Amino acid sequence: MPQTNEQMTSKHATLEISADATWAYPDVANWTDISGSANSVEPGGGASMTGSAHSMGPYHLPLIGIGKREPAEATIKVVYTENAAEATALLDAYAENQTLVWLRHRPRGPVAGAWEWAGRGYITERAKPATDSESADILLVEFPWFGREWDLHGQATT
Secondary structure (H helix, E strand, O other): OOOOOOOOOOOOOEEEEEOOOOOOHHHOOOOEEOOOOEEEEEEEEOOEEEEEEOOOOOOOOOEEEEEEEOOEEEEEEEEOOOOOOOHHHHHHHHHHHOOEEEEEEEOOOOOOOOEEEEEEEEEOOOOOOOOOOOOOOOOEEEEEEEEOOOEEEEEOOO
């Protein structure tokens, strides 16, 4: 296989959120783009459960199985602001109200054919900004998200 020339960076990535009350991803109609104040998304979890057992007798290899999936998780890092129209206030309110939300992440951005990763779950903690008087770094806050899935949902049409 030759070396790829289709590598990507995060410069075009987008992150959107929706509180639409639907269990079907294709039915989500109202997305809020929080990319302008989002800093990173780190998905995790969602692996299939596995199990094994040995049987009696001369058999040395285990029996193995794969089962249901574990819940998905993500850490969403955003620029800390106190603007009600930006990500910190929006995610903080979803956490405070325990609102079930959809997340949609497009690593390549909102272009036709780009892959979309999405899932439905809860923002589980409110904003907790940390400050350091000896730093000029931009303040960031992290919001943990806990959901049913974090799956590839096809390719973007817009």
